[in-house]
Amino acid sequence: MLTILHGNLLHAPAFGTLETIPHGYLVLEDGVIRGLFPVLPEACAGCPVTDYGESLIMPSFADLHLHAPQYVMMGMGMDLPLLEWLDAYTFRTEARFEDTAYARRVYRQLASDLIASGTTRVSMFSSRHTDATLVLMEELERAGVTGYVGKVNMDRHAGPSQEETAESVAETLRWLESCRFQLVKPILTPRFTPSCSNELMAALGKLAAERDLPVQSHLSENTGEIAWVKELHPDCPQYWESYAKYGLWKDRTLMAHCVYSDEREQRAMAEAGVWAVHCAASNLNLCSGTASVRELLDRGVQVALGSDVAGGDQLDMSRAVVMAIRASKIKQMETGAPFLTVPEAYYLGSTAGHLYFGGGAGFQPGHKLHAIVVDDSAFPEPARELTLPERFERAVYLMERRHIKAVYSEGAERLHGNT
Amino acid sequence: MLTILHGNLLHAPAFGTLETIPHGYLVLEDGVIRGLFPVLPEACAGCPVTDYGESLIMPSFADLHLHAPQYVMMGMGMDLPLLEWLDAYTFRTEARFEDTAYARRVYRQLASDLIASGTTRVSMFSSRHTDATLVLMEELERAGVTGYVGKVNMDRHAGPSQEETAESVAETLRWLESCRFQLVKPILTPRFTPSCSNELMAALGKLAAERDLPVQSHLSENTGEIAWVKELHPDCPQYWESYAKYGLWKDRTLMAHCVYSDEREQRAMAEAGVWAVHCAASNLNLCSGTASVRELLDRGVQVALGSDVAGGDQLDMSRAVVMAIRASKIKQMETGAPFLTVPEAYYLGSTAGHLYFGGGAGFQPGHKLHAIVVDDSAFPEPARELTLPERFERAVYLMERRHIKAVYSEGAERLHGNT
Numbered sequence: 052m053l054t055i056l057h058g059n060l061l062h063a064p065a066f067g068t069l070e071t072i073p074h075g076y077l078v079l080e081d082g083v084i085r086g087l088f089p090v091l092p093e094a095c096a097g098c099p100v101t102d103y104g105e106s107l108i109m110p111s112f113a114d115l116h117l118h119a120p121q122y123v124m125m126g127m128g129m130d131l132p133l134l135e136w137l138d139a140y141t142f143r144t145e146a147r148f149e150d151t152a153y154a155r156r157v158y159r160q161l162a163s164d165l166i167a168s169g170t171t172r173v174s175m176f177s178s179r180h181t182d183a184t185l186v187l188m189e190e191l192e193r194a195g196v197t198g199y200v201g202k203v204n205m206d207r208h209a210g211p212s213q214e215e216t217a218e219s220v221a222e223t224l225r226w227l228e229s230c231r232f233q234l235v236k237p238i239l240t241p242r243f244t245p246s247c248s249n250e251l252m253a254a255l256g257k258l259a260a261e262r263d264l265p266v267q268s269h270l271s272e273n274t275g276e277i278a279w280v281k282e283l284h285p286d287c288p289q290y291w292e293s294y295a296k297y298g299l300w301k302d303r304t305l306m307a308h309c310v311y312s313d314e315r316e317q318r319a320m321a322e323a324g325v326w327a328v329h330c331a332a333s334n335l336n337l338c339s340g341t342a343s344v345r346e347l348l349d350r351g352v353q354v355a356l357g358s359d360v361a362g363g364d365q366l367d368m369s370r371a372v373v374m375a376i377r378a379s380k381i382k383q384m385e386t387g388a389p390f391l392t393v394p395e396a397y398y399l400g401s402t403a404g405h406l407y408f409g410g411g412a413g414f415q416p417g418h419k420l421h422a423i424v425v426d427d428s429a430f431p432e433p434a435r436e437l438t439l440p441e442r443f444e445r446a447v448y449l450m451e452r453r454h455i456k457a458v459y460s461e462g463a464e465r466l467h468g469n470t
Numbered sequence: 471m472l473t474i475l476h477g478n479l480l481h482a483p484a485f486g487t488l489e490t491i492p493h494g495y496l497v498l499e500d501g502v503i504r505g506l507f508p509v510l511p512e513a514c515a516g517c518p519v520t521d522y523g524e525s526l527i528m529p530s531f532a533d534l535h536l537h538a539p540q541y542v543m544m545g546m547g548m549d550l551p552l553l554e555w556l557d558a559y560t561f562r563t564e565a566r567f568e569d570t571a572y573a574r575r576v577y578r579q580l581a582s583d584l585i586a587s588g589t590t591r592v593s594m595f596s597s598r599h600t601d602a603t604l605v606l607m608e609e610l611e612r613a614g615v616t617g618y619v620g621k622v623n624m625d626r627h628a629g630p631s632q633e634e635t636a637e638s639v640a641e642t643l644r645w646l647e648s649c650r651f652q653l654v655k656p657i658l659t660p661r662f663t664p665s666c667s668n669e670l671m672a673a674l675g676k677l678a679a680e681r682d683l684p685v686q687s688h689l690s691e692n693t694g695e696i697a698w699v700k701e702l703h704p705d706c707p708q709y710w711e712s713y714a715k716y717g718l719w720k721d722r723t724l725m726a727h728c729v730y731s732d733e734r735e736q737r738a739m740a741e742a743g744v745w746a747v748h749c750a751a752s753n754l755n756l757c758s759g760t761a762s763v764r765e766l767l768d769r770g771v772q773v774a775l776g777s778d779v780a781g782g783d784q785l786d787m788s789r790a791v792v793m794a795i796r797a798s799k800i801k802q803m804e805t806g807a808p809f810l811t812v813p814e815a816y817y818l819g820s821t822a823g824h825l826y827f828g829g830g831a832g833f834q835p836g837h838k839l840h841a842i843v844v845d846d847s848a849f850p851e852p853a854r855e856l857t858l859p860e861r862f863e864r865a866v867y868l869m870e871r872r873h874i875k876a877v878y879s880e881g882a883e884r885l886h887g888n889t
Binding site: 122124125128129156157160161332364381392434435441448449451 | 566784795809863
């Protein structure tokens with residue numbers, strides 16, 4: 052069954068490339084993209100058309116790093132130093148997710164908030180709680196958010212919600228057994244090196260290999276953390292090697308931040324196929340620094356973006372794209388490395404993330420549709436007619452959820468209208 | 471006639487001070503604040519109460535630097551270097567405001583957009599057009615936005631919309647004669663030193679003195695501009711002296727940016743009573759740099775915030791407050807100067823701006839009410855009960871206009887509900 056979306060089509064199939072088809076036709080078969088056309092193909096005559104008029108149809112966003120339980124503390128504690136922030140807010144907040152009824156209410160709102168803001172793929176940290184993690188996966192699946200969720204493992208230096216080592220492993224197995232979702236899959240999630248004993252790291256590495264599971268964690272976010280890891284693992288010349296030692300540094304491992312990754316660490320990422328997840332707002336909010344995204348890319352590291360809620364204070368990935376641009380401008384002023392253009396940053400916040408999950412490069416035929424429809428008619432009346440690339444740029448900077456009129460995830464419309 | 475607002479009262483009467491009255495009463499007489507009370511005073515029994523329940527009632531925002539005609543180009547051209555951006559977008563866009571019908575449509579939307587986002591006081595650049603400037607003032611007045619608007623003066627290096635010197639002076643006089651508004655007053659606005667001939671600067675300085683008019687312009691935004699001013703005014707050791715030479719550097723002169731103002735320039739500001747308007751988003755978007763706000767404050771310079779639309783890409787001053795915090799964190803990482811806390815940055819984006827216009831310090835009795843009412847009930851359900859300062863911080867970070875339920879300007883409710 053063919054269906055057709057009609058509107059201004061825009062996508063970024065490659066880094067730095069923006070392709071546009073004015074008043075084009077996006078042809079779908081059971082939610083799978085069959086082609087993009089400037090004129091409706093004859094074979095499609097008579098097929099149902101959803102006409103979005105002058106609106107912009109563009110690939111949705113992918114958020115490759117956020118902490119689901121911290122959703123309830125967005126925008127709080129931002130005046131505190133990192134360790135006080137962790138104690139006063141993070142660990143206490145996460146402990147609350149022992150209560151699955153609370154988790155249900157919060158995660159239902161989070162899932163619908165993600166869809167409302169145009170994010171359809173995520174890689175997410177849950178808390179340590181197996182049951183709340185399953186609730187989170189269920190709620191994402193119900194709302195149409197796809198991707199990975201990880202029950203967090205942490206058996207040391209992790210506040211009131213810390214686990215015993217054996218319990219952490221046993222609960223991880225129980226969680227994996229219980230994961231039976233179509234769109235949301237498990238990812239192993241050692242919180243970060245300081246909060247996982249060697250025994251736990253080894254157990255998770257073994258599990259990753261045996262069951263071919265992906266891994267996510269944090270890397271080189273700030274200098275204090277790096278010094279701490281060095282102290283805990285004196286045999287590891289660099290932070291990343293504390294993951295590599297236990298088999299957690301492998302193809303498609305997601306590492307959030309990488310603010311202080313130097314050339315050697317970056318080359319180790321490129322070589323192993325480890326991805327860097329850049330979280331610009333969080334890195335500024337917590338005074339961590341500014342990651343060298345251009346350098347990572349130049350050295351062949353795959354980079355995607357994350358909101359890092361709640362180190363990041365906003366869930367909307369359009370804001371994460373804009374903050375990535377701003378952070379790259381800070382970096383340019385420091386080092387001269389060229390800043391990220393709007394199409395480049397949008398690629399990182401959209402296409403790159405979709406590719407991580409095996410999705411298409413932009414609106415690539417053969418892949419299920421992940422898209423947002425942006426109505427830019429309420430933006431101020433321009434001084435002259437705008438080109439589509441100009442409208443795209445403006446939409447990235449100005450879009451709020453009231454401008455997002457429809458969201459498609461995995462080929463299905465998951466949101467119709469927005470407020 | 472007394473009227474009463476009931477809700478959680480929060481304000482920042484001094485820099486770094488946040489005062490809260492949970493479930494308090496704000497008593498007004500004809501729009502003028504008479505007092506803030508934790509319990510309703512007996513004298514108020516029987517007076518009409520507007521009950522905002524659990525919502526936060528806090529002073530509105532003041533935007534002390536933005537370019538009204540650039541409202542239509544927000545979020546565009548941000549990948550271009552400053553001079554190309556000026557040529558491709560700014561000057562051409564401003565030229566369009568020759569058309570007063572277009573100006574009417576745009577400025578009506580701008581005025582309502584300001585109110586919807588909680589900004590009730592502004593100091594604004596118009597374009598060079600006298601008639602469009604009067605339209606702008608009329609539309610602001612109609613919507614309830616108060617403050618200053620300046621017809622821009624520019625008789626050199628200013629693209630297609632440049633004026634002749636004599637015409638610039640004559641039109642300024644015609645504009646001043648035509649300004650008959652209650653809430654919106656004129657401010658002299660030489661665009662910046664490079665776009666004003668010495669003759670024009672002298673004429674404006676004379677007018678400022680004769681009619682006791684305030685002045686606004688740009689200062690030390692980027693290094694290229696500073697070198698250019700040096701070339702144009704070889705007799706001036708520093709940029710600011712090109713204004714001082716013509717009587718434009720005086721009490722309450724507003725100078726946008728001040729990114730590269732060193733100790734000598736900062737001291738000259740403090741001494742003359744010149745205000746710095748910090749525009750963090752714009753300074754990052756245009757790769758200008760990051761102003762030393764803490765240093766300016768420590769040296770006794772008065773500082774307020776500006777959205778700097780359209781070097782800034784967002785009109786909402788809550789975003790400008792958050793960007794000022796982030797910029798101060800960048801600065802801290804560079805120089806160690808302590809970052810701006812949320813109450814401090816909010817003071818700059820609210821109280822400081824109101825004080826500039828002679829308003830009160832927070833909800834100060836004797837001053838007309840400028841306030842927003844923020845309904846934070848749609849924010850994620852917190853893990854524990856939040857204190858009012860926590861709710862304040864979260865509101866600053868998360869508020870979008872859908873959360874702003876009412877806006878009061880100059881004692882009157884100008885917005886009721888929002889989308």
